[in-house]
Amino acid sequence: MRIKRLSSNVVLSLVMSFLPLLMAQSVCVIEQKNNQAMQGGQNSNPTTTKIKQLSEISYPIRNVKQLLSQSSTPETAPTNEIVQVTGVKANPTSNKGVEIILQTSIGQQLQVVNRSTGNSFITDIPNAQLRLPSSEAFTFRSDKPIAGLSEITVVNLDANTIRVTVTGEVGLPIVELFDSDEGLIFGLTPVTSSAQTPQQPPAPQQPGTQTKPEQPLNSQTDEPIELVVTGEQDEYRVPNASTATGTDTPIRDIPFSIQVVPQEIIRDQQVTRTEEALRNVSGVTYQGSASNRAGADFSIRGFTDAAILHDGFRRYGVVQAPLEVANLERIEVLKGPASILYGAIEPGGLINAVSKQPLSQPFYETELQVGSRGLVRPRFDFSGPLSADGKVLYRLNGLYQRLDSFSNFDQEDRRIFIAPTLAWKIDDRTDLGISLEYLDNNRPADFDLPAIGNRIVNVPRDRIATEPSDAVTNEYLNVGYNLEHRFSRNWKFRNECFSLFLL
Numbered sequence: 001m002r003i004k005r006l007s008s009n010v011v012l013s014l015v016m017s018f019l020p021l022l023m024a025q026s027v028c029v030i031e032q033k034n035n036q037a038m039q040g041g042q043n044s045n046p047t048t049t050k051i052k053q054l055s056e057i058s059y060p061i062r063n064v065k066q067l068l069s070q071s072s073t074p075e076t077a078p079t080n081e082i083v084q085v086t087g088v089k090a091n092p093t094s095n096k097g098v099e100i101i102l103q104t105s106i107g108q109q110l111q112v113v114n115r116s117t118g119n120s121f122i123t124d125i126p127n128a129q130l131r132l133p134s135s136e137a138f139t140f141r142s143d144k145p146i147a148g149l150s151e152i153t154v155v156n157l158d159a160n161t162i163r164v165t166v167t168g169e170v171g172l173p174i175v176e177l178f179d180s181d182e183g184l185i186f187g188l189t190p191v192t193s194s195a196q197t198p199q200q201p202p203a204p205q206q207p208g209t210q211t212k213p214e215q216p217l218n219s220q221t222d223e224p225i226e227l228v229v230t231g232e233q234d235e236y237r238v239p240n241a242s243t244a245t246g247t248d249t250p251i252r253d254i255p256f257s258i259q260v261v262p263q264e265i266i267r268d269q270q271v272t273r274t275e276e277a278l279r280n281v282s283g284v285t286y287q288g289s290a291s292n293r294a295g296a297d298f299s300i301r302g303f304t305d306a307a308i309l310h311d312g313f314r315r316y317g318v319v320q321a322p323l324e325v326a327n328l329e330r331i332e333v334l335k336g337p338a339s340i341l342y343g344a345i346e347p348g349g350l351i352n353a354v355s356k357q358p359l360s361q362p363f364y365e366t367e368l369q370v371g372s373r374g375l376v377r378p379r380f381d382f383s384g385p386l387s388a389d390g391k392v393l394y395r396l397n398g399l400y401q402r403l404d405s406f407s408n409f410d411q412e413d414r415r416i417f418i419a420p421t422l423a424w425k426i427d428d429r430t431d432l433g434i435s436l437e438y439l440d441n442n443r444p445a446d447f448d449l450p451a452i453g454n455r456i457v458n459v460p461r462d463r464i465a466t467e468p469s470d471a472v473t474n475e476y477l478n479v480g481y482n483l484e485h486r487f488s489r490n491w492k493f494r495n496e497c498f499s500l501f502l503l
Contacts, residue, residue: 004280083109083128085162085183087152088140097189098146099178100154100164104128107184112177120148121175123164123186134239134250148190149173211392238262243352244333244341246312257335257349266325270369272377274331278351281333296322300335303348307339310353310478313498314342322476324439326379326399327419329356355435355449358393358423359383374404391425407464409444411471416440429486437478445470475503 087103102110102125113124130138140154150167157163159332164186166173171191178185238260240248251258272278275286275296287297287304298306307314308323335349342350362384369377374502383395399417419437426432445466480498487493 004290069413080109080126081109082160083107083125084131085128086131086133088130090140090142090145090147090152093187095189096146097187098149098152098272100152100166100186100188100250101183102128102154102162102164102185103183105181105183105329107179107182110184112184114175116172119168119170119172121166121168121173124157125162125164125195127160127278128162129160130154130162137434146190149452154186161364187351235264236262238330242354244338258336259333259335261331261333263329266330267330271325272369274325274353277325277331278333283335283349284333284351296501298351300333300346300348300350303346305346306348307342307345307350308353309342309350311355311480311482311496312352313496314345322439322474323353323418324399324415324417324437326417327356327397327437329354333490355419356383356395356397356435358379358395358419358421360385360390360393373406374402376403377401386422393423393425395421395423405444405446407444407446408468409464410468411448413444414442431484433482435478435480437476439474439476439477441474443472444468445472477501479503 033459075252083104083106085102085104089101089103091099091101093099099257104110109127110125111127113126115122116123130140132138137156140152140155142152144150145152148169150169151165152167153163153165155163155165166175166186166188168190173191174189176187176189178187194416239250239252241251241254241258241260242248244258246256246257251260259281261280265271265280266277269276269280273296275298278284278286278298283301283315284297284306287299297304298308300306310323330353332354333349334352337347339345339350364383365381367381369375369379371377377399379397380397381395382399386392386394397417397419399415401415401417403413405413417437417439419435421435422433424432446464447466449465451457451460476498478498480496482494482496484492484494
């Protein structure tokens with residue numbers, strides 16, 4: 001009895017497996033009969049089809065491998081993506097030639113169209129553009145890079161095409177094309193080497209081109225290549241900022257609202273006070289001086305008492321020390337609640353003033369500003385190396401300012417500022433910087449006029465509510481240092497300390 005039940009189960013399983021196939025075949029025969037009857041054909045015999053075997057049935061896709069095997073290969077599909085070439089290099093080769101490298105991570109997508117005209121080899125790349133990492137366009141040109149080549153240029157022909165032009169001195173150069181991880185490489189070889197140049201007869205129309213290639217005959221090294229790169233850049237645009245992350249990061253990669261007032265705006269607008277520079281920043285409002293002190297109060301996005309940082313450090317104290325723009329490289333404003341990164345700060349944002357740093361090249365600048373109400377403002381800015389090896393650099397900023405008032409004060413508005421900075425490059429990985437700022441600010445004690453009702457008391461505009469000899473004098477001393485050691489490109493140690501003293 002047990003064997004019979006097992007046989008019945010096996011038969012039932014086979015019947016259930018073939019039942020869908022038999023039903024599908026029956027439906028196919030019925031449909032064919034109906035079609036023949038409607039068409040009125042003479043042949044009444046139905047047409048039958050062969051029942052497929054189990055091995056011939058196509059089953060549905062059950063995994064990713066089967067799906068990828070039935071899909072078309074993406075490599076054959078054309079692409080219209082504009083490839084961004086972020087740099088162009090010209091390197092001499094061992095065979096007295098030169099290679100041009102178009103730096104891009106997807107060089108295999110570049111479509112190259114070659115042609116020649118006279119002594120010029122021309123390549124058009126219709127799906128690429130010369131763009132720096134900051135998305136700024138640039139061009140590349142090299143005059144007489146090696147003997148036998150007169151010029152190499154790489155330019156943006158239009159909005160989506162790069163043109164590479166190589167011009168030989170006496171003939172069309174030999175060009176080979178390579179593909180590498182660094183990008184697309186053009187291997188250039190002139191038609192005549194430096195050893196064959198003296199055997200060529202001089203061309204009467206170009207007498208000077210035959211003498212210059214003879215210079216490398218007695219030299220064992222290749223000639224240096226002169227690269228001339230030009231580009232269009234907005235001098236008011238600052239691509240990087242350090243306020244939000246503490247590192248020099250592109251603003252486009254930071255998910256915060258950051259606005260920068262660069263040195264170019266401070267210079268072109270002849271800014272003398274911090275509030276004048278911050279007028280260029282949306283959402284920032286000047287609230288006046290705090291208790292008639294030299295510091296200034298600002299509100300950002302409606303939140304008052306915005307914190308002011310100096311080189312990333314918050315200035316704590318009863319009053320905020322004033323910022324002298326003569327020693328500022330730029331002013332960065334971080335808007336929104338991201339300001340909480342620096343402690344208990346209003347969610348409107350914060351202001352970070354970045355100081356000037358020593359330069360490796362000698363720099364000397366003097367300036368004299370004069371204006372209304374007896375404004376006299378001489379300023380100087382000196383920088384350069386202190387040691388012969390260029391490892392010790394300095395920068396010195398100084399300022400004197402005098403200003404009269406329309407009120408009847410006996411005290412003058414005077415300011416003296418001096419800021420020396422030293423930078424020591426201890427080795428290739430370690431840097432040490434020391435900075436000092438001294439500010440002596442003297443101004444009349446002006447506590448404004450009282451209000452009566454809903455308006456200011458009706459007195460002459462030069463009237464004061466204090467003694468004419470009353471003055472407010474502030475002396476500030478800011479001392480700090482910063483030490484940085486780089487372990488690798490991705491890891492570094494940085495220690496900074498700044499102290500503000502109210503003298």
